[in-house]
Amino acid sequence: MKTQLALPITKVQNSRLAETDFSNLVFGRTISDHMFVADYKDGAWSDMRIEPYAPLSLNPANATLHYGQSIFEGMKAYRNEDGKILVFRPDANWKRLNESADRMCMPEIPEEIFMEGLTQLIDLERAWVPTAKGASLYLRPFMFATDDYIGVKPSDTYKFIILTCPVGNYYSKPVSVKVETTFTRATEGGVGAAKTAGNYAASLYPARQAQKAGYDQLLWTDGKSHSKIEESGTMNVMFKISDKLITAPVNTGTILKGITRASVIQLAKDWNEPLEEKFLTVAELEAALIDGTLEEAFGTGTAATIAHIERINVNGKDYILPKKSEDAFSNRVLAELDGIKYGQLVDEHNWIITI
Template identity: 50%
Template sequence: MTTELVNIALKKAERSRIEEVDFNNLPFGKHFSDHMFVADFVDGQWQNLQVVPFDSFTLSPALSSLHYGQSIFEGMKAYKNEAGEVLMFRPLENWKRMNVSAERMCMATIPEEVFMGGLEALLRVDADWVPNTPDSSLYIRPYMFATDVFLGVAPSKTYRFCIFTCPVGAYYTKPPKLKVETEYIRSAPGGVGYAKCAGNYAGSMYPTMLAQKAGYDQIMWTDGVEHKYIEESGTMNIMFVIDGKLVTPATSDSILKGVTRDSIIQAVRSWGIDVEERKVSIQEVIEGIENGNLTEAFGAGTAVVVSPYSLIGFEGKDYMLSEIPKEDSLANRIFNYLTDVRTGRVEDTFGWMYKI
């Protein structure tokens, strides 16, 4: 899909802020590109599609999304290849997942031509913001929120869809330490864990803060019924290498279907490595660390790509993960492969990349 399929107005910023950014020092989510794409759902259709300078919104105090949480988002990245072309990684998967979230939250769905047309228009005008320094990329944040000015508890009839971008470097500078969470829950069967809605992340902040005060960096979430089975890790899917196999919790209505997760599974299987998507108990993980069968644990997600963990804390005891050389780890092989595909250094055999 291209912008020719939809009418998108363009209002360029009078002055670019790109010279204010040190592209060799990019903290995550601090610098925002010059423009954003906005569209409004009114009278049953998407309208007012436009790329405009990045700026604040004027909102009513009675905006329904501020009171009842109809708000969803996605996370994506764009890269540059050696020829300077802008490439997006599997954007249609994010569009599909955003509409899954929209349906669960009783919100308007977004047509492919609006989502992809907005992405293309925005990345064309802000192409210079896509970094080409090592471990950097342009993070893309599509999101949508309810815009009815009404305090009744009911689905909004109007919505705003927006996309903005920011150049980013590495999310973590060192392998994080995890604490297994057995009191608080992120999601539960029948809930909204599989949707990328704002409330999921708001609810995770307090237990994460407690874990950080205890000396950890992130949480390993367990199931909301028994606190026996591992679900996610912070804001990421989680993966283990056990007996030489890649093992990851099977997705469900309480686990987000990660695009990076799916990409890793496809790539690893193509290398002839066994992959198991199944229930993974915390007991299996602890025993695997103790007997040496579990050699790696890492998170997978758009922001971090792949993030190995250094230890897992459970019931007051820290279990150190084996320190195999980075160059020999499966996590490192995955990270390098995905980076090379995204920047055009190796052939895209899966057809993942979308060129602007």
């Protein structure tokens, strides 16, 4: 990608790269040296720059702290065998960020600012992209309100930042999940389809209760009847029942339009896999677990890519899923996505940009 914006860059005096243990990366704990920053005021984005990663100075009356105008995205950059840096579908993340911005009454980020800020930051931080198998550089673009005003209204000013951090695998083993039928993640007419901070804050308590009971994540159900499976805590979810792949539709406004989800669906169509975008009911899930027709269940998301589910709790009872063969759909699609992301397979859908 050719550079369009001449971004001023202020480099750190002392990099933390040498003191970073790349063999022991805890997801989200290690932030690289620099960040991209842009400010919005007087109806326009300005002062785009790359500067050292450092704490922010916030007024106690900052609008985000009180009223939660905050959105974010997540994506990854990978190092291929030739040492080049590959980024997976950043254009889709840019589009989804702006959909979230619209829902949260925040200004859109122009594509040029998003893509140039992202690519120039990654280029500067390319030494931070891990080389180990399964590792990557996690990219976190986010935007928040910056008005210093105690009043319920959309802010007039905003800050957009991109952070990067080297990460290993999000899940080191298959996960256990519990179907949640008391608490609600999102309802129709709400902000469930926006990647906004409040959605995650609301999920923390029920998720903690599930973790105390020995489960990694929840399977959220719809907010009206708690009878239909929607998504999991950090990912969309898919089920393979009687040789058909089933995943919830994203047109209700209650489910995040996952980039990995969309990629898995595209590959399933390429491979002529039976696929249906519909809500699987809790009763249908339980019946499939009892009669053995549930062949696979897995989550899809940027952090985990494919998270295999090995145990599902429904109505207080645990069900163990059968072990997956190497040619199971979830294993095949994981291998395909990893092959594309690391430049080992042909990128037929032009999902990759190279830096």
